[in-house]
Amino acid sequence: MSKDSETIAVYDSRAADYAAMTPSGAENMQLNRFIAALNKGDNVLDLGCGPGAAAARMRDAGLSVIAMDASPAMVKLAKEQFDLTVKQATFDEIEGLHIYDGIWASFSLLHAKKSDFPRYLSALHRSLRPNGHFYIGMKLGTGEHRDDIGRFYAYYSEDELTSHLEKAGFKTEDRSLSSGVGLDGKDAPWIMISAHA
DSSP, rough: OSSSHHHHHHHTTTHHHHHHHHHOGGGHHHHHHHHHHHHHOOOEEEOOOSSSHHHHHHHTTTTTEEESSSSSHHHHHHHHHOOHHHHHOOOOHHHHSSSSSEEEEOOOOOGTTTTTTHHHHHHHHEEEEEEEEEEEEEEEOOSSSETTTEEEEEEHHHHHHHHHHTTOOOOEEEEEEEEOTTSOOOOEEEEEEEEEO
């Protein structure tokens, strides 16, 4: 996530609660499709790995996983629960050229300011190998504001998000739309888009 201390503090204080409501990697249909599109041994980045369930699922499927999160408590949980190697880092530390075969960005980039979002997408596109796979999950809506528990969010429409991805060089493939209850206890619509570099 970005360097928003209030958002990070929320995740630090509610890490166990968040982990308890996070589905196991095996239950995540979008994650299973992401894994199926890759080959064993491929390098993948879990951007904003949270408590580590998705990263562990990818690792157990034979992928070489680099996991990162800005919350120290989430990093600690991912290490303890799943024996993962996790880097504590923000979106500003995304770097590298053609190093990943896939990037899993599940509901992490929604904490980036709209003014920063294009450069983060460009950095991620650069770090993907040609035709590398990219999965992004975001909440649908408009504007940017803090939720009731203090987390910063930026919201996008489906068309707006697709436009940002295409401007960054991604080719979108398919998408899933649904809704779910988040850490704040509210039901919200979301979208996950599969794309490639």
